[in-house]
Amino acid sequence: MDLFLSAVVAIFVGGIIALFTGKWRGVSNFFGAFSCFLGTIFALKPIYDVLIANKTLEAITIALPICSASVSLDKISAFFALPIVILGFISAYFAAVTVNPRNEQHPGAYWFFYNLLIAGMLSLVASSNAVLFIMSWEIMSVAAYFLIAHRDEMNTARNAAWQFLVASHIGTTGIFFLFAILASAAGGFQFETFHSSALAEGSAAVIFFLALFGFGVKVGFFPLHIWMPDSYTFADSHVSAVLSGAMSKMGFYGLIRVLTFLPVHAELWGWVLLFGGLITGIYALVIALVKLDLKKVISYSSMENAGIILMAIGTGILANRWNQPLIAFTAFSGALLHIFNHALCKGLLFLCAGSVYFATGTRRQEQMGGIGKSMPVTATAFGIASIAISGLPPFNNFISEFLIFMSGLKAASLSTPKSLLLSAAVLLGLGLIGGLAAALFTRSFGLVFLGTPRTNRRLNTKNIKSDVNFTLIILSAAIIAASIFAPMLISPFAGVVSEIVKPLGITYDPAYIATISAPVKIISLFSLAVILITCIAVFIKSKFLDKNQRSDAPTWDCGFLKGTPRIQYTSSSFSEPANEVFVSVNRLHIRGEKIKELFPAKSSFHTEATDSAEKHLFIPAFNIINKFLIMFRGFQHGKLHLYIFYIAVTLLALLIWKVVY
Amino acid sequence: MNSIATLLALTSLFLLGSSRLSLAINMVAFQGFLIGILPLVSGHGFTLEVLILAATGIIMKSIALPHMLRKALEKSGTKREVEPYISFGASILSGILLLFVSGWIVSRLTQDEGIVSSSLIAGFFLLFTGLFTIITRKKALTQALGFLVLENGVYTAGLSLGSEFSFMVELGILLDVFVGIFLMGIMLFHIDNEFDHIDTDRFDALSDLELPDLELLNGNVLNLDQELDEEEGAE
């Protein structure tokens, strides 16, 4: 545990040094990045010890003003520390390489907040004390705020950061209340006391729903997600990678932790998570199909995967209630594996998007095209990540989605109507989500990297930073490895699952690990085979069979007089069939001129859509609150006399009160 | 004792009602003199400490501080108080009300012996009057006078409670008053220099608090897709 704590401290101290050496940009860069590398690598050893070597680490006690807090790393914490460590390292490398010493305005402040974010997250997973948990949560949120607002000269980044801050703190109030209830029932702030405390009947439900609210904001649970797309879009890409790959997982960590505090999980919670996750996933994709900004699309995909994970957790809770340990085990394993896999994929997607943004200077898919030829590594990495995030074999997300499917399928073989409902929700929901995700990412991949450039905007080849390709290659390799070596991941993750359900009094038969490993092994072999055979076949084809190919003709254009790159499909045209089907959800707003004459000279057409939840739910609600609060504005007038009057009246009232009673 | 308390109350009422600034300063100087001789008549005897206390009180509150304030008044060139938030007549009526309130409070507070209630009432009354002056007057000078009266009230109340350590406490209070008024005198000069007036009711123009723009919440600006073009120009 000392090693872990010293890693956290090293990262934090490195950030402080970077802050103070901000004037010397290279030095600051070095300290910030290097301390991050060191810290994350050091943190790997305790994680390995806990997850794989099954050691238990001694807790360390820290004295805080309110209480003394203990820091320890159990299996759940170690699991959730994995995405932080991996993405923290890789994003730090990306940042170090792309932070141009000549242009970067505040590298010191930037590294300070980045390291603070990573250190905050690491201390969050390690804290076994409510006060330390909330402190770390706040540190994480505030550091993330400053990182999102880093490009503060842009109005969009400021707005997005503000939205993030407000949403995050609304969620944090839920977490405060949650821990207040738990602490008052247990009489202390340590997590161990929460496990054994006796909770009143209704308060368990209150605690769960507060947790779902508070942590749901971080995760992107519908409709608490509205801060997410803007924040991830307008932050720098490597920051988005860490935020969506690691910080949103902290929401899952919190939810699972709170579930371990509650001795009994009600069936209602499982249904809420299941259907809430389903709605979240489908809604995210429907809205993403309307969006044109590359990073916004990727952000909505984060929300979609969060929906999938919540569905899996809900399935697990339901299966536990129905005494179906194998189904619950499968579902929880699928959820955990999906958390891990998704972190890898999402990190890769955002880093590729960042690379593209550097090269083209835009995030609008409509203005890109044909980049794949100039940036082959980025294109391949994005392609691998797209296939992975759509949940297709041979990559890793398919395996975790397969496990979730399995739990749904197994539930279908039970005879009760409720299990059939669960099964239908999982199967049909995941099927639809997978299909729409594939639609989304074929669109992004195709529009950005393939075809011809859609505008005259010349690709500024000087800006292509090939130094970052190292990070892209590492993450792609990690995705492939996670798919081929997936059976090896199941056993340590199964340990985490056992720890999640231990407070419920359930122990899983060790044979279950073998039961779910068996199909996963076959799938991994399949994946390996498909990848290898395709590579070999392509090699043979290109070497021997395509010898005399010609590639000098333009694309057939059916006799257009002047075929331009603009006849290619744009992102709104690609998703137009899908948008029509879901028009009631995405409220697409179409404006255009009707064509009146035989040979119209000029016409216009414009579609736009805002996030429906934002427009129809939150903005009206906030307007009402604003009108109410305006009334209190009258207190802040700046008149000295009234201020003194307030003081005098208060004192007089106190005096009279004291005198009368 | 009682007569001094009555005189103190009367001077405060006068302060509340008058609009001529130099007269107000004179009233406060007289009040300072009364406060100064209060320890002598309060029955603690004529020991050295009491004499020093009385002398210091008279010098500071009756001579030095009013003199400083007169100087500041001359420099600023104002002669009269402008119409306060609560008019002069109403101020006097409020003063009488405050007298009743302090009487009531003291009657609730004191059931023990050893406490001279009339000067305690005077003490509370001076306190309330001082606060009232600060709150309702617009010229900074009058507010400084109100502060002085406030401190006088605290001094009187402390003296009338008759504790053993009151000597030290009173000296401390005197020091506090001295420093406070000294600073205020300087401030008055500078405020007048900068703003050419000493009307404190116009100081709220210094506040730079703004209302947030309600338009921002109507969904137009928050559709950040449209911001893309603006943002790309910045690159």
Next chain:
Amino acid sequence: MNITSIIFIIVSFLAAPILPGLINKTKALFGGRQGPRVLQLYYDIFKLARKTPTYSKTASALTRIAPVAIAVSTLAALTLVPSFFNNSAIHFTGDIILMAYLLGLGRFFMVTAALDRGSAFEGMGASREVLYSALAEPSFFAGLLIMIHETASLELSEIFSKLSLNFWQENPAILFLILCSWFVILLVENARIPIDDPNTHLELTMIHEVMILDYGAKDLALIEYASALKLWIYSALIVGMVINGEIITSLTMQIAIFTLGMAIVAFVIGTIESITARIKLVFIPKFIVGSGALAIIALILKVAGN
């Protein structure tokens, strides 16, 4: 992996291109024409395989990779299909999911490669294809749900072998509904009328044909073959679902009945293609969702019946 499954894979590998030929013959029969040969697709594939490809300037490496990837994924899916009413070559719990998603992988490459060439037509087909397949997946799983509920097993081969004829006899309505549902899925996934017209290249009717517009020579050969194989897989699923092979003991009988079943499926497809027209494009999503609804109705019937 036993002899039966190896024989099945070889037979499927070789015989897949016959299916489109049978369908075309059926359509010719309805039209009073001679029609192309049953083995026409073989001739086409061999002709194409001898040619040299020409690529557009816009096309990137993806165009070269995609046909191979599509063929490999379809072949991989073939190994999971039950062989002549017995176990598939590779079978494990949940293999149906892997099969569906391997076909999805092929579709992913098809769609992205369609965007590779910067042509408006291919983008059109791609945009329609992703929507329809996204809607078809849940419908497919809906039918699967009933079968799992009935047989309480999770391997495709086991499911098909446990769906006894008795069950179908007792629940003809459920059989009809699931059959309709899966048949519609077959038509959607293989781009047949009434969803897509495999004969024309007109804008309004194009979904699948247009995505392969710019392929030629060996690439087109691979893709045509992979399409035929995909049709074979889906037909085999329907045949396996309806006919329970447990009662048939000898391998030759199984092969015979399987062949007969496939021929009947081809005939039915050809009939549908001849007597219906393509439905309006805006109705296709409703059509697909409707087929899923049929399966859900069957599920409700089944649960209510128990």
